[in-house]
Amino acid sequence: MKILIADDDPTALLLLEAALLDLGHEVVTARNGWEAWRIFDREGVPLVVTDWMMPEMDGPELCRRVRAAGRARYTYLLMLTAMSGKGRYLEGMAAGADDFITKPFDEDELAARLHVAERVLGLQGEVKTLEGLLNLCSYCRELQDEAGHWVTVEQYVQRHSDATFSHGICPRCYPRVMEELAGWQRDQAATGR
C-alpha cells in the first residue's frame, strides 16, 4: 500500500520510513504538513501517517484538509503523537483522524494498526465495487440481483445484509401521499353515497 508520512523530526521520519518499507509498503515522505498536503493533493494516497506538531501546517489541519477534499476513495488517517489525553484524542478525531499511535512508535503496534487500516480501506473498496456493479432500473428503481432477477431495493438489501426495514413516509413524499389518501377517501365517500 502507498503510504504518505509527515514528520518534521528527520530521525523519526527515517525510522518510520524504514519500518514501513520493512512491512512491504511503498512510502512517500514529507517534512511538514504543508508538504504532505501538496503531495496528497497531487497523488491522492490511500493512507496518511502524520505527526501532530509540525511547522507550516500541523497534523490536525492536514487531516481537516484531506477530509474537506472529499475524494471518491476514502483516505485513512493515522496520527502519531507524543501527547496523550482525552482532549488531544477528541481534537484529532474531530479533525478527521481514524486512529492514533503513540510516539516513539512500536513496530508491532504500527503493523497491527496498519492491518486495521487495510481492512477498512478494503471494505470501502468492496462497497464501491458493489455500487458500481448494481444495475438499477431508472424508472421503477428495482435492482437486478446476481441471478438476473429484478427485485425491490428492500428485497435486495434484506438478502445482502442483516438490515430490516421499517416503513414510514419521507418529508418529500408526504404531501403527495396525503393528497392520494384524501382522493381515495373522497372516492370511498362517493361510492358509499
Next chain:
Amino acid sequence: MERLEAALDPEVIARLRELAARSRPSLLTSLRETYLTDGRRRLAALSTAVADADPATLRDVAHALKGSSATLGANRLAEFCRQLEELGRSGTAAGGELLLAQVSGEFEQVAIELCQLAGEGSQ
C-alpha cells in the same frame, strides 16, 4: 563520574538492529548521522534560547529534541529535554544553564554510543 546505565535503551537498540538486519544495514549509520546533525542544530538553538531568555523557543526546541531522542531510546536525554521544555512552558528560561549543561553532556554520551552502534552495523 561512573555511569550505571547506558545512554541508549538496550531494548530499543535491539529492535533497531533487527530492523536494520531485515531492511538495510546502513540504517543505523543513517539514523546516527541524521540524529546527530539535527541534534547539534537543536542544541545550538537551545543555547541561544537560554542566552536570549526566550522561553517559547526553549519549550519548542526542547520538545523536538526530546522526541527524536526518545525515538532512538535515549531516555535519560529525553527526560532532561522534558525538564527544559517544562521550564520554557512555565514562561521563563532562567536557570536553564544547568539543565542545558546536562542535556549537552548526555547528548555527547549518546553520540559516543551511536557511533559504536553504527560502527558495529557497518562491519
